[in-house]
Amino acid sequence: MLGFCCRLRRVSPPTTPAATAVESGLFRALAVLRVILVLNAVGLNVYRADNFEHPAAAVMCVGAMALWTGFATWAYADPRRRTAVLLVTDLALAVALVAATPAVKGASFNATIPGFWVAGALLAWAAHFRTGGGLLAGLLLAGVDLSLRDHIRQLDYGNAFLLVIGGAVVGFLCGSLQRMATERDAAERAAAVAAERARLARVVHDGVLQVLALVQRRGLELGGDLAELGRLAGEQERSLRGLIRAEEGAPATASTVDLVGELARLERSGSVTVSTPAFPVELPAPVATELLAATRACLDNVRVHVGEDAPAWVLLEAFPDRVELSVRDDGPGIPPGRLETAAETGRLGVRESIRGRIEDLGGTATLVTGELGTEWELVVPRGTGEDG
């Protein structure tokens, strides 16, 4: 009995509210099952009333089963009453009724007095003590049942085996359900905490952005050293804004990247303006990486050929079947034929890094140049099933 108690402690009952809620659900279902089991047991015992050597004792046993079923239904309904004492009593009564069978029915009995009614106690142990509890209760009931029989038939062994396996399997399932409910609760709590943290971060960021923008504004008005300070504040303000926009994009999975968030990082103090839709535009990671690299190459080109701080505009448009990305500058334009000359002389700079990348993605890269500056139009098809 001492060893038994030690094992009981190892199969600990549920501790989290979610696990308790799952357990309560299981016990509600079990209450219904118990009623069915007791009706079945009463019916079978009445039908086989002739088998009993001691009818008075049999009536007492069946009466005890009915009373206990009523009490157990009430007792298990409240998590606070699901104590080890209740569960041990539940199982002990089932074992005792099985053990009483030879005395009441005679040594060569077929069915025990409780019959399938013992499943109530078995499943209670499985629900409360999970795999270990179900296994323990199953072994105990099966062992007592088999040990009392003068000879063990195939059917008896089968029933005993089912008790052991059933207890363990149901116990395992109950444990899994409780663990899943606990994990779901934890995930929901984590999501709520993250949302609150994001809200607080927004408030803080907004305050920082306001101050940086104000320093920039006043600095430029006051001039001198303060103008430089203002310029620096402005730079920080823009890069923080870009960072926030990038972080607010959809939480991209490992295989996709939100192009809107990534492009926002390319925005530069006073030079590069990025315009995108308000919704995330997700592309497979390799496609997005190439497209971003091509965009960077376009912007580098602007810096080299037009000027370090030359203004440039990036526009992203997302269609169901493709994305269109334009990079425009106000510069003097590229003389006709220069790209081709560069390609022929082996200096494949622009052509290789922009056209090559886009054509590898099955898209097109078009260069339009004229008096209103130079514009790269990058069109890349979207895979099916992408969210737009």
Add this chain to the structure above:
Amino acid sequence: MEPIRVMVVDDHPMWRDAVERDLVAAGLDVVAVAADGRSAIARFTATRPDVVVLDLQIPEPDGVGVTAEIVRQDPSVRVLILSASGEQQDVLAAVKAGAAGYLVKSASSQELLAAVRRVAQGEPVFTPGLAGLVLGEFQRISEAPAEPDDQRLTERETEVLRMVAKGLSYRQIADRLVLSHRTVQNHVQNTLRKLQMHNRVELTRYAIERGLDEE
């Protein structure tokens, strides 16, 4: 000419003062200031300014809510969003609720003044960033089935909006498309009008669905 009557709404006192000082120095009439949504709506009702310079991140109700309420009270009011964080969804929501323009706070005082004067004349103030948001929104709308044609952009309007998003000035767009400056302005204004109309239709449809569900 009567000076433009402006209300400034911002919960940061230093910002509010700086904007107010710039506007007053330029000869505009700042008729009210407010630090939160509730007092903004109350003071708007009392003073009826021509232009409201509005920060989006203010205590309840936020800039989007204030825009919706004051435009409901007076459809002729011009709301210019002046936002620090430039949160895309909020900016778009404010414009759909009836704001006439959007500037980031890092804009210079000259840019702010020019923007206030332009919205006062009824012209929308479109940054390339806002044009990108609006283009994206119309693309999203066009993917929804069975939208009435009067809520879609014409090809010309899309073309103009795309050019604004690519950083071209109205003058450059007029030159390239061989249109008058005024026509370009009208196209831009139409895109905003259609967006706001679509928003009202969506809200009404939502209200009707909710109403039917409750019965």
